[in-house]
Amino acid sequence: MKTFSKIYMITVFLFLYAPIMVMVVFSFNGINSTGLFQGFSFRWYEELFQNRAVLNALKNSLILAVLSSLISTVLGTLAAVGINRMRHSWIKGPTMMLTDIPMMNPDIVTGISMMLLFVFVGKFVLGGNSIMGFWSLLIAHTTFNLPYVIMSILPKLRQMDPKLTEAAMDLGCTPAKAFVKVVLPFISSGVIAGMMMAFTLSLDDFVISYFVNGSNFQTLPILIYAMTKKRVRPTINALSTIIFTVVLILLIITNAVQSRGEKKNIKKKGIRQ
Amino acid sequence: MKKYESFPVSPVEKKRRRKRERQAALITSPYLLWMIIFTLIPMIFVVYYAFTDATGAFTINNVKGLLGLEKETQNVIQSGTFIRLDFVKIFWRSMWYGAVATVVCLLIAYPVAYFVSQMRENRQQIIITLVMLPMWMNFILRTYALMKMLEDTGIINTAFTKLGLPVIHMINTPFAVILGMVYNFLPYMVLPIYSVMSKMDYSLIEAAQDLGCNRMRVFTKVILPLSMGGVVSGITMVFVPSVSTFYISQKLGGGTNEMIGDVIERTFLTETNYNVGAAISLVLMILIFICMAVMNRFSEDESQGGSIIV
Incomplete structure (x- = not known):
């Protein structure tokens, strides 16, 4: 059984990683081929770094991810606190339903529905001026981030004793101060997790962005899509390798930080493993 | 909640609660808006465009055309050169590919999640x-990486030729499309099942063993019912993006294995026919909501059945 599970896991990981590894290897290929490897070179990396469009798209993607995750975290945190407080309100049901829509809908439907709205607004409200581009992308990304932020904060709020806030207010805190001093520290891990999730969702999104993007603001996934549509240069292998390496390093760091945090906690509480 | 309401409430408390509700609604309102x-x-x-024609007049021809009830849709009459698509067939194909991939x-x-949940904690x-990294x-x-591997001149077939084996044509087949879906969405299935399994109460499994269950019965009577929640959310997370994909089928299926996502993309962006697209x-x-409702019904029955036995 032990050996079977080992072989099974190795096979699955081979399946998951083989295409990526092939790309990594071929990013160092000396010739423009996907089947033959001839000579080691960095030429595709050099070509990539001379490509201004790639660097520009990366910058756009980062701006969009930072802004949309910040906006969705602020709106989402407030909404989560509000939803958690609602007891008998008739608004609660519809609010939760609205939160479910973007999570249940296929991305392509979310994308086209927003595109219809933006086209309509551009045509009839702004008199033919298109808002497709930065603004439509920011709105779309914030919208699909919001439910995920709320879903990662709500469980934290449910763990919290509502009497804590009441106590703070009895002791003279204004509601705003009670929120900052009591509620926010308690739910901070959920807020941060939600924000990070929003950031990566935004950075990674292609389908929804594809339908609401304009020609003046290109994100990295959109650029990659355009790259795979035309005659493809092996620079895309170099780009994938760089993305893979960055993700790998980031995950190693987060894992290391997490396990160190856990060790510290264990020490503090005096629990021995 | 009922317990909370059954207490007699003083007018002061009532006022306080009403204020609380108002505050809650107030801070939720930006999000709600x-x-x-x-x-x-x-x-x-989407609904509006689906039931109107290009002039904005109400029509059900768009939907009728899809179901094959109407021989010629608005779409065909307008563009002329457009070949009528068999939408029913494409819908059916999308559902079928999505189901197989799921x-x-x-x-x-499932075995991956189970094996991982049996490992030491830090190894898990x-x-x-x-699993998440890709x-x-x-x-x-x-998808592009997979496509490059499967091509006739890709690394697999190059290796085959070198070994004197015949080239196996893999790209632009249903197999390639389904493989692409499995490859892309496999982690979405592993994660929810694993998260349920890692929280599973191990003493239940021990109890079943003590009561004389063999391995098979421990699995069917304890592990499987307890992991049902993860399985259901995994199925949702794989099925929805698979059915509605358009890039995977374009790249790995060529033009011959068109899926509904491809048709939506083309109708909106190439033909800019918003009505038919909507x-x-x-x-x-x-269709997806119906599938999900059936799924949820099924899983609810499962858990209810479990609770009756207990």
């Missing part, structure tokens, strides 16, 4: 991180 404008209204737009994902992922985290690369890059999207959405 945002979601109404950017989620609800766009959905209304089942294959489940069959591969590393393996799960490794997910953090954009799915376009992953109708297709609406039907897709409803």
Whole structure:
């Protein structure tokens, strides 16, 4: 059984990683081929770094991810606190339903529905001026981030004793101060997790962005899509390798930080493993 | 909640509660407004476009055309050169590919989740991180990488030729499309099942063993019912993006294995026929919701059945 599970896991990981590894290897290929490897070179990396469009798209993607995750975290945190407080309100049901829509809908439907709205607004409200581009992308990304932020904060709020806030207010805190001093520290891990999730969702999104993007603001996934549509240069292998390496390093760091945090906690509480 | 209401409430407390509700509604309102404008209204737009023609007049021809009830849709009459698509066939194909990919994902992922949950704690985290890692690369890059591997001149077939084996044509086949879905969405199946299994109360399994269950019965009577929640959310997370994909089928299926996502994309962006596009999207959405409702019904029955036995 032990050996079977080992072989099974190795096979699955081979399946998951083989295409990526092939790309990594071929990013160092000396010739423009996907089947033959001839000579080691960095030429595709050099070509990539001379490509201004790639660097520009990366910058756009980062701006969009930072802004949309910040906006969705602020709106989402407030909404989560509000939803958690609602007891008998008739608004609660519809609010939760609205939160479910973007999570249940296929991305392509979310994308086209927003595109219809933006086209309509551009045509009839702004008199033919298109808002497709930065603004439509920011709105779309914030919208699909919001439910995920709320879903990662709500469980934290449910763990919290509502009497804590009441106590703070009895002791003279204004509601705003009670929120900052009591509620926010308690739910901070959920807020941060939600924000990070929003950031990566935004950075990674292609389908929804594809339908609401304009020609003046290109994100990295959109650029990659355009790259795979035309005659493809092996620079895309170099780009994938760089993305893979960055993700790998980031995950190693987060894992290391997490396990160190856990060790510290264990020490503090005096629990021995 | 009922317990809470059954206490006699003083007028002061009532006032306080009402104030609390008002405050809650107030801080939720920016979010609510945002979601109404950017989620609800766009959905209304989809419905509106689906049931109107290019002039804005009400029509059910868009939807009728999809179901094959109407021989010629508005679309064909307007563009002339457009070949009438058999929408029913394409819908059917999308559902079928999506279902096969979901089942294959489940069959591969379930043992993975189980094996990982049996490992030492710190090892579990590393393996799960490794399962997630490909997910953090954009799915376009992953699909592209897979396409390059499967091509007739790709690394697999080059290796075959070198070994004197015949070239196996893999790209642009249904197999390639389904493989692409499985490859892209497998982590979405592993993660929810694993998260349920890692929280599973191990003493239940021991109890079953003590009561004389063999391995098979421990699995069917304890492990499987307890992991049902993870399986259901895994199925949702794989099935929905698989059915509605358009990039995977374009790249790995060539032109011959068109899926409903491809038709939606083309209708909106190439033909800019919003009415027919909206109708297709609406039907897709409803079909997926029906599938999900059936799924949830099934899983609820499962858990209820379990509780009756207990």
